[in-house]
Amino acid sequence: MHKRRLFGATIVGAVAGTIPGSAALAAQASSKLAPEPTLLTVSGAIGAGNRGAFDPALDQLMAKQKLAFARAQAFDFAALTALPAITIKPTLEYDGKPHALSGPLLMDVMKASGVKAGEKTVLFVRAIDGYAAQITAADAASRRFIVATHLDGRPMALGGLGPLWTVYDADAFADTAAQPLAQRFGACPWATYHIEVQNA
Secondary structure, X not given: OOOOOOOOEEOOOOOOOXXXXXXHHHHHOOOOOOOOOOOXXXXXXOOOOOEOOOOOOOOHHHHHOOOOOOOEEEEOHHHHHOOOEXXXXXXXXXXXXXXXXXXXXXXXXXXXXOOOOOOOEEEEEEEOOOOEEEEEHHHHHHOOOEEEOEEOOXXXXXXXXXXXXXXXXXXXXXXXXXXXXXHOOOOXXXXXXXXXXXXX
16 A cells, blocks of 8 residues: 555454464563564553553654553564464565565464453554554454564565564455455555554
8 A cells, every 4th residue: 555544444354263372372472571672562451561661751653653551562573483473475566466474473473462362352553654454353363464574585674564564465365355456455554563452
């Protein structure tokens, strides 16, 4: 999408399956804030977290985007790539070509954050430019959204589509595959850096 609308996209529809293995995945999330730079912060209806409250003085980007939280789960690159990864190959709107995107399932990242997803759980996925998408946990599971860390086998750069991209294989679903290419990825914020979990 060339035009990014704030909180502009919601995927509607599919029914989620059971999401197993939450204890094992949660165990992989460090109980202490990782020493490497944080790439993704998950806040809201999470577990104990591994970082403290939002700091309006030091969390400047979050402050400008009017975020706040009492605790959060912070992931560095190593923590994300330690989770099981899958690869998808959607056709991207930017060059009209299929590309391999790999990373952990979005719901595995949620489980590693201690999220107990239910029928009313909604994820607000935000990019560094403020663009955000609202994705239900059911859709995140059924459409197998990933938090992509690699594009065509290489880590994604800040300034491109990365370093993280919340994305799914839009080619694999009849409703999105039928849309014009430029309209398929409205619920896929590239340069993802924050996810707020809410139980509506």
